[in-house]
Amino acid sequence: MVSLADLTPPRSRSNSVSTTKSDAALPSFESLAPPRPPTTKAEEETHVRIEGLQDVVRLKVDAGPGCGGIAWPAGEVLSRYIAYRHGLDPSHLRNKKILELGSGTGLVGIVAGLLEPSAEVWATDQSILLDLMRSNVELNLTNSPNHRPNVLVAEYNWGEEVPSDIPIESIDMVLAADCVYFEPAFPLLVKTLCDLAPIDKEIEILFCWKKRRKADKRFFMMLKKHFNQYTVEDDRPGQKEVYNRQGVSLVRLVRKK
């Protein structure tokens, strides 16, 4: 396993990682990166249409618990991509054990669970977001006769041990959307990715992010020590150009030997 000491950022604004403790709310996201204007207000419900799913995904959103309480563009891009790929070849998700990091509202994990009932999904985030994620899993998955609730919600703080209720060894796929924005968390996220993808393990990591600040480059410098990045060839006509124009990129991470 990679230790946090190996992942010290080249030039970090802070050595403290205390703001990422499970019981601490993140600082206001707006102060870190100006978001697009949220389309929803606190405690409203928003609907996300994903081609390939019969119904819209219903999401309770709540700006109260921090930035994860609303749905972000990279999460929508990643959700649409996995839905598209599932339409072409369901084996990408069939019987897979999938872990989503920094799930926020739970959107991406919920989409994976809805697309493929045989998949087992862990949607994870800091404790402050778990109630919102549980509500959203219930809104979308428990009423459907075709779905046993195959999306589980779990607390997973980057940089910490993998929670014991997540079967780390059998995880086949990791999904992460819009998780690069807060510099002190960069080494924690890299450590977590390394923990989930030990050298030589076969695992797919789909990592979708939105470029916001120059400092994001530091994350990718840290990541480069451990992972190769490959742009996902998203062959839906015109889609990649549209989200790239909005600063969103979708890459596959492969652990370096």
Ligand SMILES: C[S@@+](CC[C@H](N)C(=O)[O-])C[C@H]1O[C@@H](n2cnc3c(N)ncnc32)[C@H](O)[C@@H]1O
């Ligand atoms: C910008 S939001 C993205 C949420 C969601 N993936 C989406 O695309 O809508 C970033 C997410 O990362 C989570 N996060 C930030 N630091 C974290 C940490 N140290 N451990 C676990 N999750 C963290 C936040 O709680 C938040 O839900």
